[in-house]
Amino acid sequence: MAVSAAAQRDRETALTKDDRLDLRVWFRLLTCATLIERSVRQGLRGEFGITLPRFDLLSQLDRADAGLTMGELSRRLMVTNGNVTGLIDRLVTEGLVARQPAPHDRRAQLVRLTPVGKQAFEAMIPKHQDFIAERFDGLSRAELAELHRLLGKLKTSFEAHESQHEKRKDEK
């Protein structure tokens, strides 16, 4: 379907469109994410001896006093179920989180921070926040707000296309 968009912009948009601004934004976004991820990962490793995925997981649990199911964690972190299973396995071994059967549904597991896990995680927060703040200080508050807005719009734009890929279920 749909003729190649590339083929459609030969004449009238030679200068304004053919520089592939979209590709450059996508590439730069990936670069930034990689750069920041690497920096944060090394920071977490150096300061607390923890990995970024584990930190993200603890962060989600810290905000959910009632605990979260495996599936909910998977959705929030935007990773596969199997990934969460392995991650939680390791955190359980380390004593930072605990699984318990979910009430009303014997399929589900409710995952919670242990007291040790909660204390450990919350001890990391201030330093971690400072770490981020330091590295974002090249942007003014207005620029941060604008960046936040534009990323939100980009997110929406992508999500609009996600639905096309899903099976036609017409789910409710």
Add this chain to the structure above:
Amino acid sequence: MAVSAAAQRDRETALTKDDRLDLRVWFRLLTCATLIERSVRQGLRGEFGITLPRFDLLSQLDRADAGLTMGELSRRLMVTNGNVTGLIDRLVTEGLVARQPAPHDRRAQLVRLTPVGKQAFEAMIPKHQDFIAERFDGLSRAELAELHRLLGKLKTSFEAHESQHEKRKDEK
């Protein structure tokens, strides 16, 4: 060192700074990158049966007719050397790239696309570009340009802090 930045903004900045805009931007950036990566990965897999890391690698090589060394690939993709070694191993097995000894330096390998690899990769480009263009169409050209600019500034801000982490080598 440095007193917690969190502790310093108790009074005068209660409303303007304590909403952690930096953290929210970082979180949203990560979300966007993950979302787009997933989308692109599924697109590449569905259309061409290739993974994103391999596509990125082929993309770098396609732009470098003279070939690239392993180290240069590692730098451009911002991943570890070992990572590139494994990736290239697989692409060599598939016949898409070839290694050859680098002239003037017997430690280095020069990696190039094979004719098959070049043809295969370039056949993917138009569809892939359309795929990206479609998903970025929620942003105007001006917004894309602004997003590009802000991400560039963020990148610079982060890079400024990277140097602090390196060993004090005073290299040249």
Add this chain to the structure above:
DNA sequence: CCTATATATTTTAGACTTAAAACAATTTCC
């Protein structure tokens, strides 16, 4: 009831990734 479908999670196999150690070749500099 009870079969079909959907949901929640785990398992599996393989790919990707890192950090650190090991190797090999080059460069520096005395």
Add this chain to the structure above:
DNA sequence: GGAAATTGTTTTAAGTCTAAAATATATAGG
């Protein structure tokens, strides 16, 4: 020229991640 430091790559061990298949439980429709 030769020891020391540097650079380019691979190896190793462990963790992260995906897609797909397998399990187990729950919900709906007939």
